[in-house]
Amino acid sequence: SSRIAHLRKNLHYTNIFVFVLGICSEIILKPKDISQEELLDLTAKLNQDSRVNGILVQLPLPDHIDERTVCNIVAPEKDVDGFHIINIGRLCLDQPSVIPATAAAVWEIIKRTGIQTFGKNVVVAGRSKNVGMPISMLLHTDGEHERPGGDATVTITHRYTPKEQLKIHTQLADIIIVAAGIPKLITADMVKEGAAVIDVGINHILDPLTGKTRLVGDVDFEEVKKKATFITPVPGGVGPMTVAMLLKNTLITAKKLIY
Known part of the structure; x- marks a missing residue:
């Protein structure tokens, strides 16, 4: 397969x-x-x-x-x-631990690129226990605790979040992290100017031009990159990190x- x-x-x-x-x-x-x-x-x-x-x-x-x-x-x-x-x-208790690799990758990208999280609004689209949840924990927890966090205000959305409600949240977000497994879940009209967008999604879709499958994320990359100050591609973004x-x-x- x-x-x-x-x-x-x-x-x-x-x-x-x-x-x-x-x-x-x-x-x-x-x-x-x-x-x-x-x-x-x-x-x-x-x-x-x-x-x-x-x-x-x-x-x-x-x-x-x-x-x-x-x-x-x-x-x-x-x-x-x-x-x-x-x-x-x-x-979850802000103590040193082995951090799930994908969540650690997102956190590392944020730190290394200088994206500010203190007091910022963050939307995490996806609530999986291995990706969405640990990413949210890293971002919202206290930056002065034993395992420092991002001091951000985090909103978690999931499959039962109505699209119109998701759009309301993302339009207010300074940082959008998407790990839902839905191609083009996040489109340009859902992103405010200057936001940072981190795409964790992995989807295989059929390319109508080649007739072959190709790998894409959850974000409409070509359109969203026109508005975002920072965006990760798929492939070649979160994966290698x-x-x-x-x-x-x-x-x-x-x-x-x-x-």
């Missing part, structure tokens, strides 16, 4: 970075009909292996496997995805900088 092909491409892309940085990695491929018990046993063995500094379980998992159970079996100190309930809890943050998390777990 196209999803599997995209996954393999991402794994290859990540492994290039891993090789260049000198991190030893191993991809353990299992059939999609693997039992939950077998997957949990495998993960538990990796937890106990002193040679393993980081563990990543590729999501989504097959329907017969409970994602939360698997994420929670990964040792928090080896959880490079930052999905264990302890890491999520520490993130996410890989970098994943490798940073691996370094954090290997050096035991948190646990």
